[in-house]
Amino acid sequence: MLNKFKQTYVRYLRFVQQLDAQAIPLTIANAVGQVLVPYLTFILLGWLLNTVIAGTTIKAIALPLVGFLALIFVLQVGVAAIKDHYNRFTIHLYNRIDAMVADKERKVSLQLFNAPTFRKAYAAYNQGRTYFGSFDRFLEGNLTPVINLALALMISLTVIGRLLFTSSEQPSALARFADSPAYPLVLIAIIGLPVIVSIWSGRKGGRILQSFFTGNIQINREYDYYFNHVFAGTEMSKTLRVYDTDDLMAHRLKAVNARGFENVQRSYTKSTAFTALGGTAIALATGGIYVMLAIKSMTGAIAVGDVVMYAGFFTQLISAVAKLLSINGWAPSLNQALTATIDLLEMPDPGAHGTLPIEKRHDNQYQLEFHDVSFQYPGAKAFALQHVNLKLAIGQRLALVGPNGSGKTTLIRLLTRLDQPTSGTITLNGIDIQKYNLQEYQQIFAAVFQDFKLFALPVVDNVAASAHPDRSRVAAALKIAGVDDRVHRMNQGIDTPITRELDTHGEDVSGGEAQKIAIARAWYKDAPFIILDEPTAALDPISEYETYQHLDDLIAAKTAIYISHRMSSTRFAARIVVLDHGQIVQDGTHTSLMREAGLYRDLFNAQAQYYTKERIAKERKNADLAYQ
Numbered sequence: 087m088l089n090k091f092k093q094t095y096v097r098y099l100r101f102v103q104q105l106d107a108q109a110i111p112l113t114i115a116n117a118v119g120q121v122l123v124p125y126l127t128f129i130l131l132g133w134l135l136n137t138v139i140a141g142t143t144i145k146a147i148a149l150p151l152v153g154f155l156a157l158i159f160v161l162q163v164g165v166a167a168i169k170d171h172y173n174r175f176t177i178h179l180y181n182r183i184d185a186m187v188a189d190k191e192r193k194v195s196l197q198l199f200n201a202p203t204f205r206k207a208y209a210a211y212n213q214g215r216t217y218f219g220s221f222d223r224f225l226e227g228n229l230t231p232v233i234n235l236a237l238a239l240m241i242s243l244t245v246i247g248r249l250l251f252t253s254s255e256q257p258s259a260l261a262r263f264a265d266s267p268a269y270p271l272v273l274i275a276i277i278g279l280p281v282i283v284s285i286w287s288g289r290k291g292g293r294i295l296q297s298f299f300t301g302n303i304q305i306n307r308e309y310d311y312y313f314n315h316v317f318a319g320t321e322m323s324k325t326l327r328v329y330d331t332d333d334l335m336a337h338r339l340k341a342v343n344a345r346g347f348e349n350v351q352r353s354y355t356k357s358t359a360f361t362a363l364g365g366t367a368i369a370l371a372t373g374g375i376y377v378m379l380a381i382k383s384m385t386g387a388i389a390v391g392d393v394v395m396y397a398g399f400f401t402q403l404i405s406a407v408a409k410l411l412s413i414n415g416w417a418p419s420l421n422q423a424l425t426a427t428i429d430l431l432e433m434p435d436p437g438a439h440g441t442l443p444i445e446k447r448h449d450n451q452y453q454l455e456f457h458d459v460s461f462q463y464p465g466a467k468a469f470a471l472q473h474v475n476l477k478l479a480i481g482q483r484l485a486l487v488g489p490n491g492s493g494k495t496t497l498i499r500l501l502t503r504l505d506q507p508t509s510g511t512i513t514l515n516g517i518d519i520q521k522y523n524l525q526e527y528q529q530i531f532a533a534v535f536q537d538f539k540l541f542a543l544p545v546v547d548n549v550a551a552s553a554h555p556d557r558s559r560v561a562a563a564l565k566i567a568g569v570d571d572r573v574h575r576m577n578q579g580i581d582t583p584i585t586r587e588l589d590t591h592g593e594d595v596s597g598g599e600a601q602k603i604a605i606a607r608a609w610y611k612d613a614p615f616i617i618l619d620e621p622t623a624a625l626d627p628i629s630e631y632e633t634y635q636h637l638d639d640l641i642a643a644k645t646a647i648y649i650s651h652r653m654s655s656t657r658f659a660a661r662i663v664v665l666d667h668g669q670i671v672q673d674g675t676h677t678s679l680m681r682e683a684g685l686y687r688d689l690f691n692a693q694a695q696y697y698t699k700e701r702i703a704k705e706r707k708n709a710d711l712a713y714q
């Protein structure tokens with residue numbers, strides 16, 4: 087157990103020191119500062135009292151007193167400056183770790199992002215930072231007490247050692263006790279009392295707090311979902327109102343509330359009792375020490391001023407011990423969060439092994455090919471894609487069609503490395519795409535996903551997706567996507583925030599307008615591959631028509647893949663690949679596929695029949711009859 091503790095402690099120290107070379111030296115300086123001034127003050131008080139009792143004149147002690155006070159003042163200023171620097175440093179450290187976690191969350195492959203171990207580590211980290219802080223708390227609440235105790239032991243024991251060599255000047259029973267070996271034994275017992283109680287209560291309290299902490303990870307996760315996502319978030323706001331979800335949500339929330347309350351009650355009440363016990367033991371020990379020092383003083387072994395000084399040293403020592411031991415209470419829970427933080431940051435990413443850079447090519451000669459690719463979602467029974475072989479011709483427009491669930495989106499997910507094939511490989515210019523650096527690889531795609539999202543940020547940032555937007559390119563992108571008119575009508579033009587989530591001047595846009603802004607974002611990125619998954623699903627027929635008319639501007643010389651259920655749009659594609667049950671069942675041009683019997687012709691005709699003259703006439707007649 088000690089070994090494990092040591093390993094964990096060393097791991098934290100190493101992590102924090104690697105993060106910032108100031109971390110440990112600064113913590114030591116701050117901890118020394120905390121200890122130094124109180125000790126000096128006790129020495130000063132003891133000396134002052136002794137000199138006054140001895141009848142020394144004020145004049146005689148004035149100079150050393152001023153010197154002493156000046157020293158304490160200078161030290162105090164120095165200590166305060168270090169403390170100030172240290173406080174800033176710990177806030178900086180806390181923010182830095184937050185930024186690192188955010189960076190990791192943003193950059194890991196989607197496989198790792200969704201992996202239960204990763205999500206669980208994030209939940210533990212997040213709860214830890216909310217309850218305790220992060221490595222700032224480790225330095226302040228864990229390492230500092232260790233340093234404080236080491237210093238207190240060194241200083242106090244040296245001075246207290248002197249006390250044991252003093253001898254009484256009286257022949258009384260009390261004096262005999264004060265000079266006997268029993269005296270130090272009683273002293274040790276008095277100091278030992280709060281130590282033992284603190285060890286015991288700290289361990290008990292720690293177990294309680296840890297069970298609270300562990301139990302709360304899932305509870306907090308659910309709370310966060312219901313409060314921030316379902317109730318306060320904008321995504322569910324309409325669904326919540328249109329469906330009578332009161333019953334369902336009230337029930338769920340009540341259940342989480344009850345579990346949270348039970349967890350708090352079980353843990354806090356008990357741990358408070360243990361904390362109180364530790365406090366009582368310290369108070370008793372302090373009283374005992376005063377009695378013991380009074381005995382020494384009454385028997386003439388030490389002066390009255392020494393009582394003050396020794397008492398100060400003893401209480402400093404006891405409180406340093408108690409403080410260190412009291413961290414037993416919450417250290418296991420903090421450790422759980424710290425371990426989760428390092429685990430999270432160091433978690434290997436199975437989806438991002440590759441290191442090869444992507445060759446920058448102005449001619450866009452990037453050849454992508456699927457070689458016998460199959461894919462099964464984790465935990466799913468069936469394969470979502472089976473034995474797919476597909477070569478994407480450079481600069482070609484490819485349409486993917488097929489019924490719902492046939493594997494179109496899955497194919498795009500594998501292509502963009504959001505998922506990894508279960509078997510088979512995808513190559514880019516002959517090299518397995520997994521071998522490329524993930525971030526660089528994903529940069530060759532611009533995509534409008536079916537479930538695209540806009541940020542609650544100004545239009546300009548949404549389109550550029552960059553901190554340094556090229557405003558004229560943003561304007562051009564909005565024009566190509568056919569949403570420039572709407573943006574001009576906004577209260578701050580391209581600087582208008584989308585939604586009012588972060589800014590009261592924000593404006594909501596319609597589903598179709600949002601989709602057009604997402605299309606503008608894809609154009610702005612100017613990547614060699616453009617992927618449009620149902621790019622016109624939310625567009626009205628005229629906008630859809632216009633978007634396809636503008637496809638040449640949008641796609642230019644890029645390789646384009648688009649998925650559409652509107653079969654009429656497939657005529658804009660040079661090649662059509664038909665998927666069914668995860669397999670490619672047809673591959674050709676619109677004309678060639680319409681000539682052969684098969685799924686494509688069925689899908690096309692099924693949609694087209696709604697638009698035949700006879701069908702429209704029949705529907706109209708039925709409607710007229712129903713109206714009469």
Ligand SMILES: Nc1ncnc2c1ncn2[C@@H]1O[C@H](COP(=O)(O)OP(=O)(O)OP(=O)(O)O)[C@@H](O)[C@H]1O
Nearest residue numbers: 463464466470488489490491492493494495496497
């Ligand atoms: N995360 C997942 N876990 C398990 N199965 C999944 C997951 N995502 C998708 N599937 C399943 O994989 C199959 C292929 O889904 P995919 O989204 O690729 O279909 P699609 O052709 O794009 O459908 P649609 O036209 O409805 O968008 C479907 O049966 C779907 O239910």
